[in-house]
Amino acid sequence: MAKKILVVDDSPFIVRSLAFILKKHGYEVVAATDGEEALAKIREERPDLVFLDVMMPGKDGYEVCREVRSNPEMGKPYIIMLTARGQEADRERGLRLGADEFMTKPFSPSQVIERVKAVLG
């Protein structure tokens, strides 16, 4: 069975590009455009990996990350946070809240695939 990946970003183009490239490599892709939707999708879809944007209106990436990690019902998806601010403080905060990895925008699709393959096999 194909591994399931959730892409969370309020920018539809980021979602589109990640979804496209991940599908091309045979992964099942689910998308969400805000924090609440992301939490719901994680609960329902049980993704193996989550691309989680930090800056989103409403519940931001940090909060989603914290809730996922503090709630055992959410499973244990691998979380790669996406940030467009590139500040060290953001990175530290994300890792403290339980994110596994950080990726700074802009990123290249081939780099994304490389990481995903390394994590999910």
Add this chain to the structure above:
Amino acid sequence: MSEAREKLRRTQWAIVGLAAMAIAAWEVFYFAVKGVPLPECILDWAMGMAIALALVQFCFHIVYEVHDQLLHRANQLATLDAVATSVSRSLNLGEVLNEALDKVLEVTGLESGAIYLWDRASGELQLTVHRGLSEEFVRQVSRMRLGEGVTGRAAMSGEPIVVDEYVKDRRALPAAMQENLRAMVSMPLKSKDKVLGVMNIASRRKRRFAPWEVQLLTSIGNQIGVAIENAQLFDEIRERKKQLAYQLENASDAIFNVDLAGRFTFFNRAAEVISGYRREEVLGRPFTDLLCPEYHQEMLAILRRGAEEEPGRTYEVEFFDKWGERVPLEITIANLKKEGRPIGGQVVARDIRERKRLENELLEFMASISHNLRTPLASIMSFSEILLSYENENPETRREFLNIIYQESQKLAKVLEETLDISRLGREKHGQKDTSS
């Protein structure tokens, strides 16, 4: 007549008496043993006595002369000593001047006198204290220019001037004649050859000033000059100390001192405002009560080894204010010394809450710009790479992706334009003309 002189006179007459008896005994011997006739013996006695008297008188004249000279010198020294003692008793300028004038009038037996001080600001001599002069006269001579009248001349030349007979002296001011002054000495008050003022003493009776008196007065003038300079320096130091204390107290930066044990010994007003504590609440308490714990070690080390090693270095620390809030401060530390030994440190602290806030705001602003640039750029990069990697994708999809790239490029251009606008606005606000547009 002095006691010593009385003693000398008694000795003189004793010697004369002894001589009379000795010569008489001699003549009695001649008359009784040698049979010299009596009238001749009496005549011889009389002649002998005359010679003895003359000799004794002559010798004692010299003795008196030497005695008087010695006595005189001793008196002069005593006077000088008395003046020096009385004027150096105080560092208060007014007291020094009053004391000096009184003492000089006392030793010279005169009734009128005045002291002028050189006023650097106005370039004039200013009458400061006086005795035995009419108000009208004092009003007329309260200010003297250099070279004006006797006083001004004495100040200019730095040498004492003696006026023996006022009415005959061309240098005298008419006012002095109306005041019925007859004789006067005007002596410059000097310290290290610098004229600081002039002291005048005058007599309404006929009075001659002997050279030795003028000489003595010159020495006295120098003594008073030194005392005046000391008093003026003391005043200046006190004034500066007051000024410094005022500046420390009212500086816009917080300033506090701590002793070697780290206890507050001084806490200025700005420190009170920043910390919320009144000085009574903190003086005597260790500064570590207020300093946030993570800075204790570093600050105590600086206090122990002294701040001298890195003068002018600033440190960023945090203090707790009265309400337990952390207050970021930028501080510089200076050593405090007393007689060359360290007694603690003085800390000048600037409240950098506002600066920190602006720094954070700026970082926030930069981050948001970065975010606004990176997001469209991420799409552009991703879709370009996808288009390049998947050349066989259907034209519909390729077109969609190209459209996204185009839209996002436009968004990027817009963000850049806005950012430039903001920086341009900021520059104009700071008074710089933008020449690029």
